[in-house]
Amino acid sequence: MQRYFDESLRELLTEIRSSRNEANRAGEGARSEKRLSTSVSDNIADVSNNVVSGSVSAAVEAAERDLIRKPLSGQAVANVESLIHASKVLEKLSILPLVNEPMEAREGFEGFLLQTYYDGDRGVVAVKLYDDRSGRIGVYFDTTGYKPYFLTDIPPDKLQEIPQVVKHKGFDHVEVVEKFDLLRWQKKRVTKIVVKTPDVVKQLRDKVPRAWEANIKFHHNYIYDFGLTPGLRYRVSSGRLELVGGDVSEEAEQFIRKVFSGEDESIVETAIRWFPLFEQPPPKPRRLAVDIEVYTPFKGRVPDASAASYPIISVAFASDDGLRVVFILARPGVVGGEPREGVKEGVHIEIFDDERALILETFRLIANYPIVLTFNGDNFDFPYLYNRALKLGIPKDVIPFKPTRSYMSLKYGIHIDLYQFFSIKAIQSYAFGNAYKEFTLDAIASALLGEHKVEIESTVSDLSLLELVRYNIRDAELTLKLTSFNRDLVWKLIVLLARISRLPIEDVTRSQVSAWIKSLLYWEHRRRGYLIPSRDEIIKLKGEVKSEALIKGKKYQGAIVLDPPSGVFFRVVVLDFASLYPSIIKKWNLSYETVNPVYCPGSKIVEVPDVGHKVCMSNPGLTAQIVGLLRDYRVKIYKKKAKDKSLPEDVRAWYDTVQAAMKVYINASYGVFGASSFPLYAPPVAESVTAIGRYTIKETVKKAAELGLRVLYGDTDSLFIWNPDEEKLEELQKYVEENFGLDLEVDKVYKFVTFSGLKKNYIGAYEDGSVDVKGMVAKKRNTPEFLKKEFSEILNLLGSVNSPEEFVKVRNHIREKLRTVYTGLRELDYNLDELAIRMALNKPLDAYTKNTPQHVKAARQLARMGVQVLPGDVISFVKVKGKEGVKPVQLARLAEVDVDKYVETMKSVFEQFLAAINMSWDEVIGSSRLELFLRKNS
């Protein structure tokens, strides 16, 4: 590997430059006043005031002809051995066109539905389909004459009296349609106002007193009206999209009927209809990850993508078909770097002496992949490339992206920005169990892949070319791996989320879980001919809550937390109600139309405990059906299939992803009804869920007491039982099943639990010595690293304890350990990084107006130094002596650290734990103070 660069790269660069001269001559035509040899040195100085002239596009054409179409001529390949690999790659690439508008999907075209969008030029909805046989994307342009519309209750003749509507130039026509009004449980005739373009809906919806379904994106409406499911296979047939492979076999249908036996027929019918979503194998389009690096003279500041003032110095690509390429810009005064910097084998490096050529090559690659991955491409890489290209005179139609309202979309393929995807809170918490806490490539890759970014001393602008290559390619590889690890887990998850939500891929990867649930519910409303209620009418009819939240500013009361004791308890069984809230929604038939119903057809009404809402049980509520279906599918079918050893491993992995996708949905299903931003916001629904939850756990605690079980603690849906009798436990489970129709499962068994006496705060140790630490200060991000380290060492001591007797010994160990740490701290045996407190900035600096927390103080000091600080940034600071009290790590010295403050922090970290083992800080540290005093004065 080391012999790759046995020549000095610098020498090589000279060669490249001259060989490029030939190839570039045509491309330089437009800038004839500047010879290529000077353009290299001008690269940095000249770009910021580059003016786009008319002759440039001719130059681009020429460059395309001479340079781009024959990339091997004048190609700088940095080593001989990789040339063989590289030429194979490039051979493949060199036949690819620069601009790649997808071909039209005509009659008979078959492919997976990836994306719908509005094609403004043609004025129709367009659908991107991925054909897995050719590996190409085709676009189906709607031929049914589908137009944008919204609904109102004004009859057509009365509508004629509103000229602003019917005389509007975008107005097309009206139709009368019949819908079912779930909220009022009656048929309703509404007027459909059909218009020419989507923007007209926005202009006209306020011109009528009441409008429905006027806030749905045109290309989403298309999906709902045609009953499409993104992620499934379709064929263009008789000018329409026809589902392929959506049939459910007789055998499968019988199986589903058995699983859902006893349910209402409408639920069984939906269950059968959904089956292909979980069973059809996912498409596997080729994926390309792209990452760019930009020169900037300002350290600690992210280059401004809208200005794009400085050159793109490197672009790295990694694809799942094995491509590893870095395009790098030769810059005057920047050395090649040492061979031993260790660029991995198989990475093909191309050195460009012209930034424009580099960008054009980049575009050509991007334009040829059906899926392009970035990390923050929406807000940085793609806008930068876009604006930089324009600045360098590259015409728009050569650029493979088009900016949409909220993100960067691709002309040919699909752009997935993984920063957006991993920032989705439901993904972070439900799919990955909060494994990562910050939304940076490094944090996410470390947590999920166990791999890191390449560490660099200062900024990318200061790196040698080889260091830059190494850094850049790692980012691209990590980005790719984030979708491919664990048998393409993330890609499959995205496909499944698209199928369940019915949102296109570019939409589902950029929206929060509330948008997914909204979309799924809209789709089902449309399918069943229900009018989608407006937010206002739901609030008017269902706005009232009956409980008061314990937390100021919240809308209604939530879960209960039992008061835990303090102390150590051996053999603790933790029971929990399986999917408590979703199960409640299903069992109690909770839905916006069933809670406090306007009309309950069979008058079968039950009352919610505590809050007294009335629930109509006569017909299955819509949201109860959907949530219940996902829950049952997950529990009764896919959790089992995921563990079925008789299935091949990759099939099991798929089913595991299926159940994970369902988990994300059902976990969020309660919360959205309590979120005022949700279009189907129904506070009494959310309030009923938590009230029933409280009722259920309280009754279960009562029963447990009757059975002689000792309940130590419980939070929302869990009960900690001390050394229970097996039979009594089973009896309790039976009681819960019979009385509430819920599953009370044994979640875990702890060898022992140490409770501090505080809620949401305990350590549970398993038989094998591993431990769960919950809520303790030692676990929090804003606790200095040295304390976390020392704490985890104490945890190791603790995990080894097997009996109450052994605790005595461990207590002594712990006491000694703490004393050592204490004296070490007094003598400042730690460095600044170990002492740093990390805290996130949740708002822009100037939004902290009420007071100035310490991390904001530190951040303001950084800002004064010219370092950019943005919301989401985690500030590392240390506590120091002096007026401000804090300093960012970068600016602090060890000598100014305020040791007393750190002793306080140490005390609070360990007191929580000492409380559990019945020790006090003073008894542990008291004598240490004396010892330290004596030692210092001896």
Next chain:
DNA sequence: GCGGACTGCTTACCT
């Protein structure tokens, strides 16, 4: 003018 009691703001956690 200072310190303790208190409230409110902010963050990070748990379910």
Next chain:
DNA sequence: ACAGGTAAGCAGTCCGCG
């Protein structure tokens, strides 16, 4: 913009105090 509940640290304020 999925929810509420708990804990901690600190900033800022009020009040008492001859």
